[in-house]
Amino acid sequence: MFRFAVTSRVCLQLVRGGSAPRIGQEISKRTAHTHGEQSTRFLSTSQPKLLSEEVEITFIRANGERIKTKGKIGDSLLDVVVNNNIDFDGFGACEGTLTCSTCHLIFSKPDYDRLPEKPSDEELDMLDLAYELTDTSRLGCQITLSKDLQGLEVRVPATINDARS
Numbered sequence: 001m002f003r004f005a006v007t008s009r010v011c012l013q014l015v016r017g018g019s020a021p022r023i024g025q026e027i028s029k030r031t032a033h034t035h036g037e038q039s040t041r042f043l044s045t046s047q048p049k050l051l052s053e054e055v056e057i058t059f060i061r062a063n064g065e066r067i068k069t070k071g072k073i074g075d076s077l078l079d080v081v082v083n084n085n086i087d088f089d090g091f092g093a094c095e096g097t098l099t100c101s102t103c104h105l106i107f108s109k110p111d112y113d114r115l116p117e118k119p120s121d122e123e124l125d126m127l128d129l130a131y132e133l134t135d136t137s138r139l140g141c142q143i144t145l146s147k148d149l150q151g152l153e154v155r156v157p158a159t160i161n162d163a164r165s
């Protein structure tokens with residue numbers, strides 16, 4: 001409703017030959033009466049939210065090497081590995097088609113619990129074929145990044161099993 005009031009005032013001002021307020025310029029107090037109160041409003045100067053927000057992810061190799069990286073929200077952990085050219089031998093061999101189990105990753109219990117979705121039956125079947133399986137194992141191609149996964153740390157097993165071979 002306020003927006004409408006401001007918009008129509010701005011239009012009226014333009015029709016009368018006035019100039020519209022620039023972005024960030026204070027809109028006159030007379031344009032912002034709300035239920036008898038007077039308030040001062042500003043046009044927004046904020047930038048539109050970036051569609052591709054990122055979250056930090058740390059991959060930990062079996063030898064303890066920590067690889068800090070970033071992934072875009074909406075990407076899978078497999079995408080993060082591929083997009084950042086991280087060299088995990090044989091990782092993601094089936095390119096996310098859920099037929100290889102080479103993208104097996106191990107989470108800490110708290111991280112595992114904050115993953116947004118539980119594994120599907122197909123993922124569980126494929127996990128059964130992975131080496132070094134734990135109670136907090138998941139397939140990286142099935143984990144989609146969200147804002148809630150900021151700071152995620154995942155262990156990469158020392159050995160992989162390509163279920164296709």
Ligand code: FES
Pocket residue numbers: 078091092093094095096097098099100101102103126139140141142
């Ligand atoms: S990449 Fe093959 S199961 Fe995930």
